[in-house]
Amino acid sequence: MVKKVPCTVVTGGFWGDEGKGKIISYLALKDQLDVCIRTGSVNAAHTVWYQGNCYKLHMVPVAFINGKCRLLIGVGANIHVAQFLEEVKETNVKNRIGIDCQASIIEEKHSIQDTKSAHLKGVVGSTGRGVGPAIEERVRRSAKLARDVPELQPYLTDVAKEANNAISNGKEVLLEGTQGLMLSLFYGTPPYVTGRDTSASAICSEAGVGPKKVDNVLTVFKAFMTRVGGGPLPEELPKEEAKKRGWFEVAAGTGRERRSAPFNFEIAKKAVMINSTTQIALTKLDILYPQCKSARNYEELPEEAKQFINKIEKQTDVPVVLIGTGPAALDIIDRRK
Ligand code: IMP
Ligand code: MG
Numbered sequence: 259m260v261k262k263v264p265c266t267v268v269t270g271g272f273w274g275d276e277g278k279g280k281i282i283s284y285l286a287l288k289d290q291l292d293v294c295i296r297t298g299s300v301n302a303a304h305t306v307w308y309q310g311n312c313y314k315l316h317m318v319p320v321a322f323i324n325g326k327c328r329l330l331i332g333v334g335a336n337i338h339v340a341q342f343l344e345e346v347k348e349t350n351v352k353n354r355i356g357i358d359c360q361a362s363i364i365e366e367k368h369s370i371q372d373t374k375s376a377h378l379k380g381v382v383g384s385t386g387r388g389v390g391p392a393i394e395e396r397v398r399r400s401a402k403l404a405r406d407v408p409e410l411q412p413y414l415t416d417v418a419k420e421a422n423n424a425i426s427n428g429k430e431v432l433l434e435g436t437q438g439l440m441l442s443l444f445y446g447t448p449p450y451v452t453g454r455d456t457s458a459s460a461i462c463s464e465a466g467v468g469p470k471k472v473d474n475v476l477t478v479f480k481a482f483m484t485r486v487g488g489g490p491l492p493e494e495l496p497k498e499e500a501k502k503r504g505w506f507e508v509a510a511g512t513g514r515e516r517r518s519a520p521f522n523f524e525i526a527k528k529a530v531m532i533n534s535t536t537q538i539a540l541t542k543l544d545i546l547y548p549q550c551k552s553a554r555n556y557e558e559l560p561e562e563a564k565q566f567i568n569k570i571e572k573q574t575d576v577p578v579v580l581i582g583t584g585p586a587a588l589d590i591i592d593r594r595k
Contacts, residue, residue, distance in 0.1 A: 260426065260427055260428040261428045262428065263428050263429060263430045264430070264473035264474050265425050265430075265431045265432075265433075265467065265471055265472050265473050265474070266285070266431075266432045266433070266472070266473065266474040266475075266476055267432075267433040267435060267458050267461050267462055267467075267472050267474070267475050267476070268281065268282055268285075268432060268433065268434055268435050268461075268476045268477075268478065269435040269438070269439065269456070269457065269458045269461060269475065269476070269477045269478070269529075269533045269535070270435060270436070270437055270438030270439065270441075270456065270477070270478055271438055271439055271477045271478060271479040271525075271526060271529035271530075271533075271535075271538075272438045272439070272440055272479060272480065272483045272484075272485075272522075272525065272529070273437070273438050273440045273441050273483065273484065273485040273486075273491075274302060274436070274437040274438045274441055274486075275438075275480070275484055275486070275507070275509070275516065276438055276478040276479055276480045276541060277478055277480055277539075277541030277542060277582055278304060278320075278434070278435065278436075278478045279304030279305045279306050279315070279320050280305065280306070280307070280541060280582055280585065280587065281476070281478050281539045281541065281580060281582070281590075282294070282304070282319075282320040282321060282432065282434055283306045283307075283308060283320050283321070283323055283587040284580065284587050284588065284590045284592075285321075285432060286320065286321035286322075286323055286324040286327060286432075286587075287323065287324055287587055287588070288592070289430060290324065290326070290430065291321050291324055291327045291430050291431070291432050292326070292327060292328060292424060292429035292430045292431065293327065293328045293329075293330060293420070293421060293424045293429055293430070293431040293432070294319040294320065294321030294322075294327050294328075294329055294330070294431075294432045294434055295319065295330045295331070295332050295417060295421060295431070295432070295433050295434060295465040295467075296317065296318070296319040296320075296329075296330070296331045296332065296335065296434045296436075297331075297332050297334055297335055297433065297434065297435060297436060297460075297461050297464040297465055298334075298335060298336075298389075298435070298436030298437065298454070298456075298464070299316075299335055299336035299337075299338070299364055299387070299389045299392070299436075300316040300317065300336070300338045300341055300364065300387045300389065301384075301385040301387045301389045301436075301437075301452065302316065302436035302437055303315065303316050303509075304316075304320050304434070304436075306320050306323060306587065307585045307586045307587060308323045308586075308587050313348070313349065315345060315349075316338070316341050316345065317331065317337070317338065317341050317342040317345050318342075318345040318346060318349050318351060318355065319331070319355075319434050320434060321432065321434075322349045322351050322355075323587065327354070328354055328356070328420070328424075329351055329354055329355040329356070330355070330356050330357075330358070330415070330417045330420060330421065330465075331355075331356070331357045331358065331361060331417070332358055332361065332417050332418075332433075332464045332465035332466060333358035333360050333361050333417055333418065333464065333465075333466055334361070334454075334460075334463060334464025334465070335357075335358070335361045335362075335464060336361070336362050336363070336364040336389055336392045336393065336396075337357060337361050337362070337363050337364065337404055337407075337410070338363075338364045338387075339363065339407055339409060339410065342357070342410075343409060352412075355413060356413050356414070356415035356417065356420065357404045357410060357413045357414060357415065357417075358404065358414075358415065358416065358417035358418070358466075359403070359404055359405040359414040359415065359416065360403050360404065360405065361403065361404045361417075362392065362395075362396045362401040362402065362403055362404070363392070363401060363402040363403065363404065363406070363407060364387070364388050364389065364392035365388070365392070365402070366388075367388075367391075368388025368389070368390075368391040368392040368395065369386060369387055369388035369391075370388070371388060371391035372384050372385075372386045372387065372388045372389075372390060372391055373386040377449075378390060381449065381450075381488055382449055382450055382451075382487060382488055382489075383450070383486065383487025383488040383489070384487065385486075385487075385512050386512070389452065389453050389454075390452070390453035393453045393454060394453075417465065417466055418465070418466025418467070419466075421465055421466055421467050422466070422467065422471065425467070425471050431467070433461050433462060433465045433467060433472075434461075435456060435458070435461040436456065437452055437456040438456060438529070439456060439457055439477075439528070439529040439532060439533060440485075440525060440529070441456055442454075442455050442456040442457055442460075443455050443456075444457070445457060445528075445532050446489075447489045447490055450487065450488045450489025450490070451489075457532050457533055458472075458475045458477075458532075458533040458534060458535075473536075474536050474537055475533050475534050475535050475536050475537070476535070476536070476537045476538075476539055476579075476580075477529055477530060477533050477535040477537070477538055477539070477576075478538075478539045478540075478541060479521070479526055479529075479538060479539070479540055479541070479570070480521075480540075480541050480542050481521060481540060481541065481542045481543050481545060481546040481566070482503075482505050482518055482519065482520055482521055482542070482545070482546065483518065483519045483520070483521060483522060483525070484505070484507050484516040484517065484518045484519075485516060485517050485518075485519075486509045486512070486514045486515070486516050486517070487514075491517050491518075491519050492519060492522050492525070493519045493520055493522070494517050494518070494519045495517075495518055495519055495520075497515075497517075500517075500518040503518075503545075504545050505518040505545065506518065521566075521570075523569070523570070523573045523574075526570065526573065526574055527573060527574055530574045530575075530576055535574070535576050536576065537576065537577060537579045537580075537594075538570065538571075538574065538576050538577065538578045538579065538580075539578070539579065539580035539581075539582070540567065540570065540578050540580070540581050540582065541581075541582035542582055543559075543563060543566075543567075543581050543582060543583055544582075544583045544584055544589075546563070546566070547559070547560055547562060547563040547566075549563075550563055550583045551583060551584055552583055552584045552589055553583045553591060554583070554589075554590070554591060555591060556581070556591050556593060559581075559591075567581070577593070578593070579592070579593050579594045580592055580593070580594070581593070
């Protein structure tokens with residue numbers, strides 16, 4: 259019998275930018291991930307701080323920081339060829355990264371369609387990377403696929419097969435979701451959403467892993483909410499107030515300013531329901547409660563921070579197992595044991 263090792267899907271609970279990059283980088287190092295599968299596309303940037311360096315990844319899976327981890331990009335993804343090749347070089351992962359041969363290609367013309375559209379760019383506030391138009395082209399069944407691109411030949415693989423074999427052979431597999439539930443084409447706030455579903459089920463589908471193969475659904479929430487682009491943000495703070503609280507952020511991918519608001523328990527409950535969340539990761543607790551900075555033990559936290567965590571657990575009925583207390587991969591309180 260092969261020893262069963264949990265398969266985890268990581269999802270965002272709010273509007274993206276919850277800190278999925280940071281949480282996955284911790285898991286990559288601590289849990290000795292064997293396989294990490296990226297989904298989505300170049301509109302999402304995942305930020306990783308490791309050994310004093312900052313990486314903003316749009317294509318390469320975050321777990322690259324674990325040199326033994328096999329890196330894959332799922333069939334549901336949209337590949338930006340130039341961005342992919344550049345990041346492969348930057349992260350030096352040429353020999354251990356694979357792309358599904360039927361993943362589709364995002365091209366310059368898609369980005370132009372995004373930026374020229376008054377609706378997408380102006381109203382929705384698209385990142386302008388062309389992801390919506392690329393998906394549209396795929397739906398019309400005229401998109402170019404990874405297998406059609408000469409530069410991608412060395413990387414082509416069958417991601418679903420690799421992922422399912424790895425799970426069967428007792429390897430630890432993580433599915434890296436992008437954005438957050440509230441940007442989902444289905445469950446977010448249309449029309450102010452991205453071009454695809456971002457729930458756990460969709461991430462599994464993009465990677466080729468069926469629902470019965472997943473053991474943990476880890477949903478990442480930030481200790482406060484932020485949003486870029488158009489659309490409602492309950493209890494949004496004026497920019498001056500956001501700055502005063504240290505909640506003012508600028509987007510990793512586009513350099514745009516993020517709007518911010520307090521943690522919303524109703525939205526968190528919705529994200530937990532639709533993702534069937536089994537574990538919560540909470541990031542940037544040190545921004546809300548500066549005394550938490552770099553804490554590695556739950557006992558070190560001030561009482562008000564503990565009360566906040568208790569309230570999240572009570573309202574969602576899900577344990578908060580990972581707590582981010584600083585930007586570096588290892589600035590984490592891990593309560594899983
Ligand atoms: P698009 O997916 O680039 O067309 O953008 C549609 C909406 O989703 C806009 O409001 C974007 O700001 C937002 N969005 C897309 N990707 C991300 C992300 O990775 N983080 C945060 N917001 C995003
Ligand atoms: Mg981001």
